[in-house]
């Protein structure tokens with residue numbers, strides 16, 4: 014387990030026996046294509062749930078539509094497989110009704126960035142205490158392979174036979190723009206990395222947004238090969254650790270230096286090859302740095318993985334003035350009915366003012 | 368009788384006497400939106416109530432937020448009918464029209480009955496004001512108002528004279544002229560000024576000179592009536608107070624009824640209310656009303672859009688709250704997908720549609736009952752659900768409680784229809800005894816042993832409402848078809864047929880528990896049955912009462928339950944030669960009923976002008992059939 018972050022301390026767990034991934038596993042047969050990246054994500058999620066230690070009865074998984082939206086069926090918690098794109102809104106209602114629940118929202122790039130883009134944006138800016146995880150396969154899987162808002166320009170698909178002319182969304186940048194206070198990135202097969210990111214997301218109170226690059230073997234195989242491949246990932250990605258210099262590469266011989274004047278990143282040699290003081294130290298509370306990190310990508314720069322931004326603040330339910338546990342009682346109701354101007358009609362039908 | 372709709376002219380064009388009903392009087396205040404017309408209206412309403420009058424009021428304000436002063440589209444009006452127990456509408460034609468500027472006269476004169484009393488502020492009919500209203504000549508002087516009893520009074524000057532000594536500026540003095548007019552109308556109906564004076568004192572507690580100026584204007588208007596030889600129309604003096612049931616009363620609008628009804632549903636069920644909505648006219652006022660109750664235990668959520676409002680309410684219900692969403696026409700269209708989910712997941716949900724004139728933006732502040740087809744049928748797949756309609760402000764309170772009871776008892780979404788008329792109309796409302804209101808039972812005593820999320824109660828067919836956090840009841844819900852009982856995903860053909868049948872059967876169970884249909888007014892059998900739903904109740908009831916009193920064989924039946932329909936309708940329809948279905952659309956309920964009751968002779972009485980029915984319109988249409 015690679016704990017990257019000082020504030021990843023385990024959250025308070027419910028008293029009771031140590032839970033295992035099995036406690037969060039349903040008897041439902043998992044039905045994704047063989048080799049789909051979602052299997053690995055599911056495995057990581059189950060492990061993190063067991064470690065976080067919330068009772069399965071207090072955990073809720075909400076999803077929209079898509080391959081990733083099948084998550085709730087495979088997790089032995091409460092679950093709700095809703096409608097395309099609306100999961101963040103449903104989850105907001107769940108959280109309003111019971112702020113104590115550990116609520117997860119799972120949606121693919123179609124769910125979160127396209128049909129439900131509006132709901133994602135508002136869940137993030139309201140800072141609703143949700144763990145929003147987005148397996149991003151940059152394609153529409155369930156509907157058989159059309160290009161998605163995350164697909165690379167030029168992608169050929171049944172709905173873009175000549176190649177998509179649209180520019181893809183940068184999900185992390187979108188989340189930053191929406192005001193998200195926890196933004197992280199990982200990939201399905203990075204089992205030495207993904208669980209740590211998910212654990213940090215679960216521990217964060219407020220909206221946590223995690224983009225998980227996910228391979229769709231059927232419709233977009235290899236889209237994130239450089240990130241997922243054991244041989245390539247070390248040189249093509251940067252694993253962020255709060256308070257640590259941003260160093261990467263198989264031989265840990267490269268670093269990221271930020272030019273604060275221009276707001277750009279560049280790769281500098283480290284170790285024998287160069288001076289280490291050029292390398293910028295990751296500060297996950299720095300919004301400007303997060304914005305630069307979110308934009309880093311091939312071919313010139315490594316893709317940033319891990320917690321890009323983490324700046325906790327009061328969450329939605331904590332900010333609301335209404336007392337979550339309170340319910341109107343009959344006495345209060347009687348008062349409401351009689352509020353304002355009333356008059357009384359006696360047996361003699363004489364009006365008197367009260 | 369042919370199945371022909373009876374086409375009606377716009378209600379505004381009628382110059383006829385207000386039908387056979389005598390006794391009640393109709394007053395209309397009109398002025399610029401900056402003239403405080405709605406304040407006048409609510410003060411006059413309060414005073415009328417305290418004098419023991421029955422009443423129904425209706426505000427008519429401009430759609431533009433800040434229309435230019437003096438223009439016809441910036442005119443704000445308020446109409447009230449006062450009198451005995453029989454007042455059930457805000458009145459067809461106006462007996463007394465107060466017009467504070469030329470634009471107000473221009474846009475409201477059509478409502479004044481021939482010979483009606485017109486009170487105008489002569490000072491406001493100067494060149495500029497006349498031009499803005501599009502008058503070539505001064506109507507107060509060119510003889511065009513000869514058909515009315517005109518009282519052109521220098522209200523602005525008289526107000527200034529009364530108010531200036533109170534230590535206010537000239538401008539502040541002039542703004543008090545609405546209270547001068549109110550004082551005069553109080554005098555005309557022998558009503559007490561004291562409650563308004565008290566209200567002014569508290570409203571302007573920080574500016575006592577403003578309170579004094581307005582009160583002086585109020586008194587001056589009243590004195591003017593006393594000292595001039597301006598005799599009020601005799602029949603207005605004869606307007607008699609009603610003799611309502613003993614009890615404590617308040618003024619209630621349809622919006623108030625919804626707000627308080629939802630609060631009551633929460634109190635009666637012990638479920639925390641979650642009202643999720645996106646601002647839209649005229650439904651927004653429900654959100655505003657409930658948002659004030661945050662400290663009392665009501666949660667409101669202004670969602671990012673109509674879809675999020677509906678789905679957040681579904682989420683709140685899934686987590687054990689009372690999820691409610693409210694909207695108007697276009698918003699209702701956006702909620703259709705969510706209604707499918709709530710039907711499939713079998714979760715309680717209340718959806719309020721305050722209908723307005725459509726399609727699309729249409730006329731957002733005007734009344735129409737044209738969302739009925741949408742409410743009854745507007746979903747993908749077969750998704751039957753209960754549809755109730757509120758017949759007026761007080762009925763909104765009862766209807767929304769019944770909707771909550773149905774939603775929770777049967778685990779189903781319920782649509783409640785209101786409209787722009789009911790929303791804003793106000794009537795006196797007798798406060799119910801809260802202690803005796805029946806509770807709404809919520810069954811959370813669910814045995815984890817053998818729990819299945821879709822194992823039903825044999826009577827109601829409701830599935831158990833297990834909510835997150837409850838031990839041992841974790842389950843997965845979803846829009847994908849579920850296996851009857853276990854709730855697991857199922858594509859089994861027979862299971863889909865069974866689930867489809869069960870969803871429909873739920874409505875049969877609801878029907879069985881509803882009170883049977885009943886003719887509420889007029890004769891139990893005969894020539895014509897006037898059938899209506901929603902806000903047309905007042906006009907229908909008044910017209911049928913009058914006709915029955917004349918000896919005609921006519922009855923009135925008003926439907927709250929549009930889906931499922933109550934039992935006993937076929938038997939009642941058989942007792943009349945013809946059923947006239949009156950509605951503010953082109954015949955949606957009539958078409959629906961004709962399909963269900965092919966043997967019955969239905970005729971449509973329809974109107975789609977953005978205006979409610981007048982009593983005279985109903986009276987004339989029914990008379991045609993009765994003769």
Ligand code: SF4
Nearest residue numbers: 046049080154229230
């Ligand atoms: S279509 Fe793609 S994303 Fe969907 S299950 Fe198959 S491999 Fe996974």
